[in-house]
Amino acid sequence: MTDTMILDRLNAVKPAEERGAPLLEISHLRKEYDGVPALRDISLRIDKQEVVVVLGPSGCGKSTLLRCMNGLERIQAGEILLDGGVLTTEKTDWRLIRQKIGMVFQSYELFPHMTVLENILLGPLKVQKRKRKEAETAARVLLERVGLYEKRTAFPRQLSGGQKQRAAIIRALVMEPEIMLFDEITAALDPEMVREVLDVMLELARSRMTMVIVTHEMQFAKAAADRIVFMDEGEVVEDSPPGDFFVKPKTERARRFLNIFQF
Amino acid sequence: MGYMVDTAFIVKFTPLYIEAMGLVLELCFFGVLFSLIIGLFCAIVRYYRIPVLRSAAGVYIELSRNTPLVIQLFFLYFGLPRVGITFDSFTCAVTGLSFLGGSYMAEAFRGGxxxxxxxxxxxxxxxxLSRSQLVRYVALPQALAVAAPALGANVIFLLKETSVVSIVALADLMSLAKDLIGLYYKTNEALLMLVAGYLILLLPLSGLFRFAERRLRYAGFGN
Structure with missing residues (x-):
């Protein structure tokens, strides 16, 4: 495969006709920790190319929900479907599923003993068994896109928080997932670095990557989201377009939550 | 007055000491090698809570850590032949050292x-990543860096533990010194050479581990 073909593939904006077809469907999901419910009865549908931002107070279960979506948490009841296939059976091979679901964590979790490039290539080479040359080209294209190509031989400890998080995003993107999950990925960053990471997510949103974003960045949520899912106490309380949610929230709980961010 | 060191004695028996040091090194090398293999295996089955194997490893570790090497060697050398299993002295000593060292290495790896x-x-x-890929590419390289000081200490510990292998009829440093004292009554010289023999083996080893440890620390893991 030539560089330009890889470039085209990675930069391709997905065709609009795919829009609106369900990609991830969750029905009646229940998750408990030692009998204490964390998610009570969650039903949620994420369509292809949709950007869904999950908001809610701490401990409302939004991170848990994200972690259930790629099998990091066992669920007690309910069903998760990806592209129509049920994920939550005993036979589910999460290794295959997780290649289609990229995840980025608040604490970066780059592998500290590997350079940026080694971090990024581990999945493509060892999991997907791709050719080194092709994977390296893909990594280069993506690194250049987020302005980190010069840092490819650096170790994580030599990077700023923002750079680490951008590298972690690329590590997930290089697998060419169908959907990306972001778990409060700017929460541990210094304010001046938040922007560079949000910009990368905004750009992804524009290339119509399907994304589920857990965040406390309200301005970003307004700008990037197609839909806001507001959670409280393990339930989805509101599910509406950002215009509606921020301007006239339907529930008292959402109003109280939004008021916290007013000065 | 004053004690005259018998240099002729020292010169005469130096080759024997060197030979014994060779044996100690050899025992230590194989003992450490098998200890590392056993230790790594036990640490991984315990870390991943693999049923049955995990409990077996737990029993082994307790047994190995809470019995002295002398007893373990007695069992191998005098006990097992009674049920028809015989070892030569060297195999016996290496088996004993590996049995003892395996549990110490297992705990070091587990800490990592x-x-x-x-x-x-x-x-x-x-x-x-699959579980085995996770161990190989993510967990082990990081665990080794953390475990390095403990692993080094265990190597030194095992080398010193070779000093009891005379009970399975091996002519190590300790038994050589005892024999020479018995034969010639040159207690001071024989013990001096014994201490020197261990120091010559152990000081460079400790130095090497200290160096390696510093390098690993500078490699500065941790995000």
């Missing part, structure tokens, strides 16, 4: 593995 944050494992899982 447990120092790895849950997040590292989860991020490895979320790019689709």
């Amino acid at each position: 593995l447990e120092a790895i944050g849950r997040g590292q494992i989860e991020s490895g899982l979320s790019i689709g």
Whole structure:
């Protein structure tokens, strides 16, 4: 495969006709920790190319929900479907599923003993068994896109928080997932670095990557989201377009939550 | 007055000491090698809570750590032949050292593995790594760096433990010194050479481990 073909593939904006077809469907999901419910009865549908931002107070279960979506948490009841296939059976091979679901964590979790490039290539080479040359080209294209190509031989400890998080995003993107999950990925960053990471997510949103974003960045949520899912106490309380949610929230709980961010 | 060191004695028996040092090194080398293999295996089955194997490893570790090497060697050398299993002295000593060292190495590796944050494992899982890939590419390299000081200490410990292998009829440093004292009554010289023999083996080893440890620390793991 030539560089330009890889470039085209990675930069391709997905065709609009795919829009609106369900990609991830969750029905009646229940998750408990030692009998204490964390998610009570969650039903949620994420369509292809949709950007869904999950908001809610701490401990409302939004991170848990994200972690259930790629099998990091066992669920007690309910069903998760990806592209129509049920994920939550005993036979589910999460290794295959997780290649289609990229995840980025608040604490970066780059592998500290590997350079940026080694971090990024581990999945493509060892999991997907791709050719080194092709994977390296893909990594280069993506690194250049987020302005980190010069840092490819650096170790994580030599990077700023923002750079680490951008590298972690690329590590997930290089697998060419169908959907990306972001778990409060700017929460541990210094304010001046938040922007560079949000910009990368905004750009992804524009290339119509399907994304589920857990965040406390309200301005970003307004700008990037197609839909806001507001959670409280393990339930989805509101599910509406950002215009509606921020301007006239339907529930008292959402109003109280939004008021916290007013000065 | 004053004690005259018998240099002729020292010169005469130096080759024997060197030979014994060779044996000690050889025992230590194989003992450490098999200890590392046993230790790594036990640490991984315990870390991943693999049923049955994990409990077996637990029983082994307790048994190995809470009995002295002398007793373990007695059992191998005098006990097992009664049920028809015989070893030569060298195999017996290496087996004993590996049995003892395996549990110490297992605990060192376990400490290293447990120092790895849950997040590292989860991020490895979320790019689709299998369990064995996770161990090989993510957990072990980081665990080794953390475990290095303990592993080094265990090597030194095992080398010193070779001093009891005379009970399985091996002519190590300790038994050589005892024999020479018995034969010639040159207690001071024989013991001086004994101490020197161990120091010549152990000081460079400690130095090497200290160096390696510093290098690993400078490699500066941790995000």
